[in-house]
Amino acid sequence: MPRILITGCSSGFGQAIARHFHSQGWEVVATMRTPSPSGLPVSDRLTVLPLDVTDADSIAAAIAKAGPLDALVNNAGVGMLNVLEGSDIARARDVFETNVLGAMAVTRAVMPGMRAMRRGVIVNISSSVTIRPLPALSVYTASKAALNAFTESFALEAAEFGIRARLVLPGSSPETSFARNGISRMGMTVPEPYESFVQEFFTSLRSSPEKTTTREVVEAVWRAVTEDTAPMRQAAGADARRALREMGLAEV
Numbered sequence: 001m002p003r004i005l006i007t008g009c010s011s012g013f014g015q016a017i018a019r020h021f022h023s024q025g026w027e028v029v030a031t032m033r034t035p036s037p038s039g040l041p042v043s044d045r046l047t048v049l050p051l052d053v054t055d056a057d058s059i060a061a062a063i064a065k066a067g068p069l070d071a072l073v074n075n076a077g078v079g080m081l082n083v084l085e086g087s088d089i090a091r092a093r094d095v096f097e098t099n100v101l102g103a104m105a106v107t108r109a110v111m112p113g114m115r116a117m118r119r120g121v122i123v124n125i126s127s128s129v130t131i132r133p134l135p136a137l138s139v140y141t142a143s144k145a146a147l148n149a150f151t152e153s154f155a156l157e158a159a160e161f162g163i164r165a166r167l168v169l170p171g172s173s174p175e176t177s178f179a180r181n182g183i184s185r186m187g188m189t190v191p192e193p194y195e196s197f198v199q200e201f202f203t204s205l206r207s208s209p210e211k212t213t214t215r216e217v218v219e220a221v222w223r224a225v226t227e228d229t230a231p232m233r234q235a236a237g238a239d240a241r242r243a244l245r246e247m248g249l250a251e252v
């Protein structure tokens with residue numbers, strides 16, 4: 001049975017990805033900062049392990065317990081909804097610690113095992129904001145753009161050992177608590193001169209009819225993991241695909 005480890009399974013996409021791979025007969029290592037089985041099936045094919053992607057000891061312990069892995073999904077991430085002038089730089093550093101260095105560190109930790117097997121897939125969850133920029137998300141967008149660049153360069157060295165690396169770029173999904181979680185961790189005090197601009201932008205984003213569903217993200221991850229020929233960058237969701245078209249880009 002193939003085995004997959006997913007980060008950030010306490011909620012949202014990570015939890016849905018874990019459930020899907022389990023339903024398809026995979027062995028699933030569902031990791032999260034504070035382990036809880038809630039929202040996940042009770043099964044001898046599903047193990048919940050603690051993993052904070054910003055903590056080296058936590059990564060080492062989780063990878064040691066996980067056993068041989070056929071796939072890794074770096075899904076853990078945090079948002080920062082604010083204009084640059086409202087963004088605290090210490091918190092911006094936290095965003096990069098989780099979204100960029102966290103994914104790099106977990107990837108680095110699984111590589112020896114995958115290299116020994118000469119196979120494996122690593123899927124990094126990025127965002128469609130890296131296809132078409134949006135305001136009030138500059139720090140977050142920069143972190144995901146760094147994740148894209150990392151993944152595309154790393155994929156060339158991993159391919160030497162039969163290991164694939166891929167990106168999934170979801171659009172905006174109101175089905176998860178991503179915005180609420182980002183605001184509660186990073187705050188959202190918008191400086192007064194930007195207030196109406198930011199309010200109008202988020203109102204228009206919320207009223208946009210094209211959204212991304214959790215199912216679309218799960219399907220894109222499934223394809224990235226199971227199809228050797230899956231594109232390097234897959235847009236997930238109607239809004240993400242529209243962004244690609246409007247920027248004159250195709251999935252590559």
Ligand SMILES: NC(=O)c1ccc[n+]([C@@H]2O[C@H](COP(=O)([O-])OP(=O)(O)OC[C@H]3O[C@@H](n4cnc5c(N)ncnc54)[C@H](OP(=O)(O)O)[C@@H]3O)[C@@H](O)[C@H]2O)c1
Binds near residue numbers: 007009010102169173
């Ligand atoms: N929803 C969207 O609109 C959207 C769009 C594009 C991309 N994305 C990306 O999709 C991914 C999943 O987001 P989501 O929408 O499912 O939101 P979510 O429900 O907030 O999920 C984020 C997950 O990441 C975990 N996490 C945060 N910091 C972590 C850390 N240091 N170590 C380990 N886990 C950590 C959270 O765990 P805790 O409960 O411990 O905080 C949570 O399980 C993220 O990478 C996000 O950037 C989301």
